[in-house]
Amino acid sequence: xxxxxxxxxxxxxxxxxxxxxxxxxxxxxxxxxxxxxxxxxxxxxxxxxxxxxxxxxxxxxxxxxxxxxxxxxxxxxxxxxxxxxxxxxxxxxxxxxxxxxxxxxxxxxxxxxxxxxxxxxxxxxxxxxxxxxxxxxxxxxxxxxxxxxxxxxxxxxxxxxxxxxxxxxxxxxxxxxxxxxxxxxxxxxxxxxxxxxxxxxxxxxxxxxxxxxxxxxxxxxxxxxxxxxxxxxxxxxxxxxxxxxxxxxxxxxxxxxxxxxxxxxxxxxxxxxxxxxxxxxxxxxxxxxxxxxxxxxxxxxxxxxxxxxxxxxxxxxxxxxxxxxxxxxxxxxxxxxxxxxxxxxxxxxxxxxxxxxxxxxxxxxxxxxxxxxxxxxxxxxxxxxxxxxxxxxxxxxxxxxxxxxxxxxxxxxxxxxxxxxxxxxxxxxxxxxxxxxxxxxxxxxxxxxxxxxxx
Ligand code: PLP
Numbered sequence: 001x002x003x004x005x006x007x008x009x010x011x012x013x014x015x016x017x018x019x020x021x022x023x024x025x026x027x028x029x030x031x032x033x034x035x036x037x038x039x040x041x042x043x044x045x046x047x048x049x050x051x052x053x054x055x056x057x058x059x060x061x062x063x064x065x066x067x068x069x070x071x072x073x074x075x076x077x078x079x080x081x082x083x084x085x086x087x088x089x090x091x092x093x094x095x096x097x098x099x100x101x102x103x104x105x106x107x108x109x110x111x112x113x114x115x116x117x118x119x120x121x122x123x124x125x126x127x128x129x130x131x132x133x134x135x136x137x138x139x140x141x142x143x144x145x146x147x148x149x150x151x152x153x154x155x156x157x158x159x160x161x162x163x164x165x166x167x168x169x170x171x172x173x174x175x176x177x178x179x180x181x182x183x184x185x186x187x188x189x190x191x192x193x194x195x196x197x198x199x200x201x202x203x204x205x206x207x208x209x210x211x212x213x214x215x216x217x218x219x220x221x222x223x224x225x226x227x228x229x230x231x232x233x234x235x236x237x238x239x240x241x242x243x244x245x246x247x248x249x250x251x252x253x254x255x256x257x258x259x260x261x262x263x264x265x266x267x268x269x270x271x272x273x274x275x276x277x278x279x280x281x282x283x284x285x286x287x288x289x290x291x292x293x294x295x296x297x298x299x300x301x302x303x304x305x306x307x308x309x310x311x312x313x314x315x316x317x318x319x320x321x322x323x324x325x326x327x328x329x330x331x332x333x334x335x336x337x338x339x340x341x342x343x344x345x346x347x348x349x350x351x352x353x354x355x356x357x358x359x360x361x362x363x364x365x366x367x368x369x370x371x372x373x374x375x376x377x378x379x380x381x382x383x384x385x386x387x388x389x390x391x392x393x394x395x396x397x398x399x400x401x402x403x404x405x406x407x408x409x410x411x412x413x414x415x416x417x418x419x420x421x422x423x424x425x426x427x428x429x430x431x432x433x434x435x436x437x438x439x440x441x442x443x444x445x446x447x448x449x450x451x452x453x454x455x
Contacts, residue, residue, distance in 0.1 A: 002030035008045065009033060032410070037064025040428045040435055042415070050410065051439050054417045055428045058229055058261045058380075059292035062341045063428040069293045072337035076330045085114070085327035094327035097335050101285070101298055104339075106273050109283055109300040114327045118260035118286040119153025121297035122223070125256055125282055126157045126176060127321055129220050132305050135312035142177060143214055145207065145222045145253070149183040149231030152223060152258055161223055164231060177218075179210050183228060184236035187373045187384070187392070196237035204243035208250075216251035221282075226272035229261035232422040233382025235375055241276040254281040254305075260297070261380070264288035264342060265429050268352030268378035275377070281305060288429075291338050294331035347429040351379045357433055358425065361440040368444075370401070370451050379429060383443075385421040395421055405450050412449075414442040 003009025009030040018026055033045040040063055042052050055061065062069070076093060083091050098112035113128070115121045126144065133141040144161055146152065152161040159167055160174030163183070168174065182189055182203055190199040211219050222244065228234040248255050257280035262272035266288065269275045273283065282305065286297035301309075313319035325331075342348065355378035362381050363374045372386030385402065387395045395401045402418030409416050417424040427439065 001028065002032065039063045039065065040431050048413070050413050050415045051435065051442065052415050052428065053439050053443075054415060054424060054426050056292055057287070058266075058426045059287035061264055061288040061291045061347060061429045062338060062345075063291075063430040066291065066293070066341065068337050068341060069291065069334050072333045073294065073330055076333035080329050082325075083329060084324060086322060091327065091329040091332070093329045093332035093336060097298075097332045100336065100339060101300060104270060105283055105300050106271065106279055108279055108281065108302045110303045111301050111306045113299040113301065113322075114332070115297040115299065115323055116295040116325055116328075116331075117153070118258075118284065118297050119155040119158040120323065121260070121284045121286060121299050122152045122158035122161060122258065123155050124299050124321065125221075125223070125284060126161075128282075128299070128301065128305065128309060129254060129256075131312060131319075131321075132308040133220055135308045135315075138217070140215075140218050141220045141252075143219045144176065144178045145210060145219060146178055146180050147183040147224055147228070148180045149185070149228060149234065150180070150223070150225065151228070151230035152225075179214065181206050181210055183231060183234055184240045185228075185232070185234040186237060187375070197239060200237040200240040200243050203240065204247050207244060208247045211247070211251050211253060216253070219251065219253050221254040221256050222248050223256040223258055225258045225260070226262050226276050226278055227267060227377060227380065229380065229424075229426070230419065232384070232419045233376055233380055233424050233426075235377050236276075241278050245278065256280060256282040256284065258284045260284055260286040261426070264339075265348035265351045266378055266380050266426070268348065268355045270348055288342075289338070290331055290334045293338070294328075294334045295325075296328075296331035296335055342429070345430065350431075351429045354429075354431055354433065354436060355379045358427075358431075358436050358440070361436060362425065362443075365440075365444060365447065368447055368451070370447055370454075376425070379425075379427060379431065381425040382419075383423045383425075385423065401450065401454075404453070405446055408449055409443065409446045412442045412446050414439065414446065416443065 012031050013027050034042050035045040036043050041049050043049050101112050115124055146161040146163055148163040150163040152158045156175045160176045160178050163180045186196050186199050257273050257278050263285045267275045281302045283300040290296045365371050366374050370385045372392055373384045375382050387393045399420045402421040406418040
């Protein structure tokens with residue numbers, strides 16, 4: 001195990017239950033203590049430097065150690081460290097942030113509701129949609145449709161929308177009525193010889209069939225990450241979203257775009273909705289909204305939804321939903337400064353340009369014996385490792401080689417994410433060309449060493 005007796009490592013193993021971690025393996029190997037960060041790098045407590053190629057958990061847009069965010073938080077803490085937004089109270093940063101988000105977001109979206117995490121935001125989405133449909137007299141219209149491999153969070157409701165077995169197994173999920181349709185990953189789920197276009201047609205037909213099977217009067221909303229992240233970085237076929245939207249509109253099924261990872265420049269456009277031409281009724285934002293320096297999420301809703309909710313709140317006497325920290329002034333102040341930095345440093349444009357470099361460099365690894373597919377858009381990419389390039393056969397057991405690559409990458413000064421055997425890249429939006437070359441070089445070295453070990 002890493003660390004001496006009574007070290008932070010040893011005390012971590014003694015006292016902490018870690019999220020999304022194999023607890024017994026953790027007891028065996030212990031944690032790496034991340035001590036500080038600067039730009040695209042983090043340092044452990046032994047002074048080792050790593051390129052943070054996942055920006056933490058897909059989130060540190062402006063990089064680590066950004067003093068402007070520290071100062072924004074400090075200023076706000078000194079002035080008003082906390083206040084709530086229940087029962088007709090407000091504070092300046094949360095209002096300015098809501099206004100700014102409405103002006104930035106796709107046209108249809110006119111109001112912002114604040115939560116602390118993506119999971120809470122998606123729980124809020126489910127409750128708002130139910131409340132809205134009850135208000136419309138559509139009391140049966142409650143079911144959600146999500147996709148296999150989707151990630152929408154881990155609370156009882158958002159975890160029900162998530163389509164990954166590890167987040168549901170033995171948690172008795174799903175807990176809310178949800179159907180999962182096929183995720184739009186051509187490499188894995190297309191029929192032999194099926195074009196991207198035909199694949200997208202088939203998935204739209206599948207969605208329609210599921211809506212009809214359930215009864216359109218019972219289906220409330222379709223939720224999707226425009227480009228799926230935690231399920232393995234899965235960009236859909238180009239025409240997929242147009243086709244899905246048409247089906248949703250035909251049956252009065254609301255469209256929820258979960259941009260918790262995609263939002264604020266990740267694909268080289270401010271929102272992935274802009275990239276794919278999605279016109280959502282609801283947009284969910286988090287992570288890069290504050291570069292995760294502070295916990296914050298926003299649910300953006302259309303005027304129709306707002307009016308339905310507002311009328312119902314008048315009828316009942318209140319919209320009885322919200323958190324102690326909804327609209328907390330400190331995360332809101334940090335978000336405003338973070339958005340200033342994104343704009344001033346042209347980080348969306350940087351993501352587009354550097355994204356081209358990263359995608360091109362990673363695609364050069366497509367010939368590597370371990371690599372089945374390299375995919376992604378802008379500064380998000382996935383490299384899928386396979387046992388057989390021809391047949392696309394996975395390694396057995398799935399996840400073993402991913403874990404090996406993940407561990408070896410650390411030794412090479414690189415933090416990546418292994419999603420099963422898909423290696424994910426999602427570096428801070430401030431990354432430059434030289435750093436991308438360094439990141440990909442370290443990854444190639446890691447792949448070569450892993451391949452060597454397999455021989
Ligand atoms: N939605 C998406 C698309 C996510 O990627 C995540 C987290 O990775 C969530 C929701 C949940 O966010 P949180 O971990 O803040 O609850």
